[in-house]
Amino acid sequence: MLEHGGNLNDAARHYGRPRTDWLDLSTGINPRPYPAPAPSADAWHRLPETSHALEQAACDYYRAPRLLAVAGTQAAIQALPQLRLQQDGRPAEVIVAAPIYAEHAHCWRRAGHAVREVPYDGLDTALREGRCQVLVLCNPNNPTGATVAPETLLRWTAILAARGGWLVVDEAFGDTSHGDSVAALSDQPGLIVLRSVGKFFGLAGLRLGFVGAAPALLETLADWLGPWSISGPAQQIGTAALRDRHWQAATLQTLLSEGQRLHVLLARHGIQASGTPLFQWWPEREAAAFHAAMACEGVWVRLFTRGAGGIRLGLPPDEAGWSRLQHALNTWSQRG
Amino acid sequence: MLEHGGNLNDAARHYGRPRTDWLDLSTGINPRPYPAPAPSADAWHRLPETSHALEQAACDYYRAPRLLAVAGTQAAIQALPQLRLQQDGRPAEVIVAAPIYAEHAHCWRRAGHAVREVPYDGLDTALREGRCQVLVLCNPNNPTGATVAPETLLRWTAILAARGGWLVVDEAFGDTSHGDSVAALSDQPGLIVLRSVGKFFGLAGLRLGFVGAAPALLETLADWLGPWSISGPAQQIGTAALRDRHWQAATLQTLLSEGQRLHVLLARHGIQASGTPLFQWWPEREAAAFHAAMACEGVWVRLFTRGAGGIRLGLPPDEAGWSRLQHALNTWSQRG
Numbered sequence: 001m002l003e004h005g006g007n008l009n010d011a012a013r014h015y016g017r018p019r020t021d022w023l024d025l026s027t028g029i030n031p032r033p034y035p036a037p038a039p040s041a042d043a044w045h046r047l048p049e050t051s052h053a054l055e056q057a058a059c060d061y062y063r064a065p066r067l068l069a070v071a072g073t074q075a076a077i078q079a080l081p082q083l084r085l086q087q088d089g090r091p092a093e094v095i096v097a098a099p100i101y102a103e104h105a106h107c108w109r110r111a112g113h114a115v116r117e118v119p120y121d122g123l124d125t126a127l128r129e130g131r132c133q134v135l136v137l138c139n140p141n142n143p144t145g146a147t148v149a150p151e152t153l154l155r156w157t158a159i160l161a162a163r164g165g166w167l168v169v170d171e172a173f174g175d176t177s178h179g180d181s182v183a184a185l186s187d188q189p190g191l192i193v194l195r196s197v198g199k200f201f202g203l204a205g206l207r208l209g210f211v212g213a214a215p216a217l218l219e220t221l222a223d224w225l226g227p228w229s230i231s232g233p234a235q236q237i238g239t240a241a242l243r244d245r246h247w248q249a250a251t252l253q254t255l256l257s258e259g260q261r262l263h264v265l266l267a268r269h270g271i272q273a274s275g276t277p278l279f280q281w282w283p284e285r286e287a288a289a290f291h292a293a294m295a296c297e298g299v300w301v302r303l304f305t306r307g308a309g310g311i312r313l314g315l316p317p318d319e320a321g322w323s324r325l326q327h328a329l330n331t332w333s334q335r336g
Numbered sequence: 337m338l339e340h341g342g343n344l345n346d347a348a349r350h351y352g353r354p355r356t357d358w359l360d361l362s363t364g365i366n367p368r369p370y371p372a373p374a375p376s377a378d379a380w381h382r383l384p385e386t387s388h389a390l391e392q393a394a395c396d397y398y399r400a401p402r403l404l405a406v407a408g409t410q411a412a413i414q415a416l417p418q419l420r421l422q423q424d425g426r427p428a429e430v431i432v433a434a435p436i437y438a439e440h441a442h443c444w445r446r447a448g449h450a451v452r453e454v455p456y457d458g459l460d461t462a463l464r465e466g467r468c469q470v471l472v473l474c475n476p477n478n479p480t481g482a483t484v485a486p487e488t489l490l491r492w493t494a495i496l497a498a499r500g501g502w503l504v505v506d507e508a509f510g511d512t513s514h515g516d517s518v519a520a521l522s523d524q525p526g527l528i529v530l531r532s533v534g535k536f537f538g539l540a541g542l543r544l545g546f547v548g549a550a551p552a553l554l555e556t557l558a559d560w561l562g563p564w565s566i567s568g569p570a571q572q573i574g575t576a577a578l579r580d581r582h583w584q585a586a587t588l589q590t591l592l593s594e595g596q597r598l599h600v601l602l603a604r605h606g607i608q609a610s611g612t613p614l615f616q617w618w619p620e621r622e623a624a625a626f627h628a629a630m631a632c633e634g635v636w637v638r639l640f641t642r643g644a645g646g647i648r649l650g651l652p653p654d655e656a657g658w659s660r661l662q663h664a665l666n667t668w669s670q671r672g
Contacts (some may be wrong), residue, residue, distance in 0.1 A: 004563060006383035029381070044539050047365070049342065049343060071565070202381050
């Protein structure tokens with residue numbers, strides 16, 4: 001299994017520092033989550049029937065014509081390569097944008113497809129000159145923050161649809177830049193859009209995400225994922241979060257401001273980072289050393305070891321966290 | 337997708353009676369669930385890391401050497417046919433005991449395997465005389481309550497293991513008859529045991545179950561299911577339920593007594609039923625009429641339409657429920 005952020009148990013074991021004494025910046029999850037209401041008395045008890053209220057709340061929030069609720073974007077990331085195999089009866093040529101969230105390439109490869117990783121600026125050429133049936137990207141990208149304009153995505157969708165192919169757009173970090181989203185057009189043939197309540201709403205423990213696609217594909221996906229894949233409480237809490245316009249507006253303002261604060265703090269320490277309001281990333285030359293130095297200060301960051309390597313930092317949850325990060329960065333800057 | 341019990345929304349829509357006015361007996365879920373403790377503050381927020389406490393609590397309760405937590409038995413039922421396909425590179429000959437929980441045959445067929453359904457009393461012959469690689473059964477069975485002795489299951493495991501095959505034993509309703517379980521031996525090559533906290537603990541909304549099998553197969557299954565498949569609160573509530581020996585002992589006594597009460601009530605209405613303490617089932621000749629008559633009284637039961645057809649009834653949650661069921665059965669008995 002791939003390694004991911006959020007693995008505080010590993011941090012605690014490796015560095016001998018108790019879980020409670022870490023500042024966890026290793027994910028891009030909003031550190032101030034939506035205040036989950038207590039689920040109804042029978043939510044843990046009953047088999048969770050499909051919730052039309054949840055899917056309607058999601059369609060309203062994401063401005064999408066039709067969405068399928070899934071047990072986290074991860075469930076869809078795992079299912080799509082299998083569905084493609086089932087549909088075609090043979091492996092497909094797949095381009096995965098690079099670098100992005102590693103589960104995409106991992107799952108397409110594991111299903112037996114021929115996967116090629118292509119940098120964002122080479123996608124257009126690779127798509128037009130090659131014969132790939134599937135193109136996968138994150139928009140905005142995790143971890144670099146790179147974005148692709150909706151017009152470009154729609155052009156790529158048309159090219160792929162003409163080949164019977166798919167454009168898979170993972171918008172897990174799309175909540176702070178609605179203008180870049182193609183969710184509203186996700187019922188177009190060939191387009192598949194993934195959304196998540198884990199990041200912006202800070203509800204990664206819910207295991208809840210959504211898929212927008214043409215109706216026939218959504219039905220096939222629903223059948224593949226089977227009944228009751230989303231817990232009853234996740235349905236209720238997700239519905240409340242997706243409907244709460246006041247919290248959403250306030251959170252958007254906070255995240256835009258905090259994201260800027262993180263960017264500026266890093267710049268003051270000579271680090272030119274990019275990303276989204278929920279995280280900053282840079283291709284650190286001494287990535288392993290930086291990661292270890294932060295860990296010694298009890299700050300858990302995400303180390304990327306592939307390619308040139310890099311570091312991703314999420315937002316501290318409070319002023320104590322900002323101070324601790326600042327102190328750790330000072331120590332790093334003043335190293336011998 | 338297959339139809340299942342617990343679909344009160346369908347009942348409400350079809351019969352125009354509000355959800356809250358139904359006595360739902362359509363599942364075999366304990367109507368008095370384990371009182372779920374409130375999850376910790378960050379359980380909805382953080383990515384749910386693998387919980388060793390949960391898996392240890394499950395090993396202790398199920399008396400199993402090693403278990404993998406899964407997002408409901410359903411997740412494993414869907415994954416196993418895919419893993420088999422991946423392992424063999426071609427479809428297998430599969431025998432599914434009949435009648436059992438319909439998702440088993442459905443999922444093996446959907447993955448392309450050659451599935452034959454064989455009644456419980458024909459399994460031994462079919463296994464020895466045929467060349468099947470996989471045999472799937474529920475023990476005790478849902479819905480008939482039929483059981484197969486552990487010695488027989490171990491003999492079948494040995495036959496299948498010698499062919500490189502699997503015996504899949506779904507013990508979802510095994511909590512009231514620990515003596516029939518083979519969970520303690522589930523690390524034997526060829527044996528796969530499924531357990532669920534949905535039924536006995538009444539926590540179907542958690543989406544939590546366990547798989548016991550040889551270590552290499554558990555690793556392959558864990559990789560297939562991917563990271564974070566179980567929500568954080570499900571881990572915490574599941575751990576508490578699996579550790580609570582006092583609640584478990586009291587619940588076992590209650591269910592044995594209530595199951596007997598249901599069996600006797602049906603017998604008084606001329607119905608010879610079989611099952612487990614959590615449900616009773618019989619091959620009703622007028623199944624559709626019985627189902628409709630109960631629905632008119634606001635009692636939602638499970639109708640089986642395949643083969644000879646049949647009816648399954650779960651336990652009422654309280655005395656008002658018992659009275660309502662009794663009244664509905666009286667009306668049915670006295671029909672013109």
